[in-house]
Amino acid sequence: MLEQTRRDLEVIVVNDGSTDRTPELCEQLRNRDSRVRVMHKKNGGLSSARNLGLEVATGEYVFFLDADDWLSEACLADLHALREKTNADIVIANFVSFDEEKGLFTFYSTDETYYEETYTPKELFARENDARDNFKTSFIHAWDKLYRRELFRNVRYPEGMLAEDDYTTWKLYLLSDKIAYLNKAEYFYRVHDGSIMTSSPWDKVFPLKSIEQRIAVLSMLGFDISRELTAYKDRLQGQEQTLLDSGTKNLEAYQEVMWMKQVFEKYHV
Secondary structure, eight states, X not given: XXXXXXXXXXXXXXXXXOOSSHHHHHHHHHHHOTTEEEEEEOOOOXXXXXXXHHHHOOSSEEEOOOTTXXXXXXXXXXXXXXXXXXXXSEEEEEEEEEETTTTEEEESOOGGGOOEEEEOHHHHHHTTTOOGGGXXXXXXXXXXXXEEGGGGTTOOOOTTOSOGXXXXXXXXXXXXXXXXXXXXXXXXXXXXXXXXXXHSOHHHHSOHHHHHHHHHHHHHTTOOOHHHHHXXXXXXXXXXXXXXXXXXXXXXXXXXXXXXXXXXXHTTO
């Protein structure tokens, strides 16, 4: 972050109760660069750390960088440039996945596929599950985005839960007037065995509750919810398999999932 070509930054480093040398390294960063602010707190998880950062941030815009990941040196400069060009409330960048175990990078965009697009919230949700350039993955994550900080006035990340961005990012889109997308690899996402996506139960990473709320809100707003319903049915299937793999120890949850599938089949949804 400190090597960004855009220099006017407020860098908030949150030490979420680390028990290794992290607190010492954070203080070294603060002593080395006056732009760095360090917050030490008891361990509360990713949502808690993000929420603290939002509470103390003073800039007009915010960006989240997770501890394992890194950015291209021009990332924030490029996102700010597109923001100024489009007056967008949120600017989304494409990203690169790095498999730490295999040492492999997966790119979803190249110089030849570069483009910029702007959307209204309704237009963005219409592209929500678009696999082109792996857009559907960029759609939901908290990272790889520059946000107008005012959007978070009544929005916080749910603490004590996984998939916190699945409950949150879509709410920020609905509060925006315009969202811009930059099809350029700016964020480097590290995938390893201990990451949430690879080590957590499927039903925790892809919860039903978050998408149920989206369906309810988008339906009331008059949005096309067909894509949300398709995603919901996919998650139901995953929930069913997870419960079966666990020996259906939670009979109530299994019956709820099977009831919903039965209703969908009856009404041909």
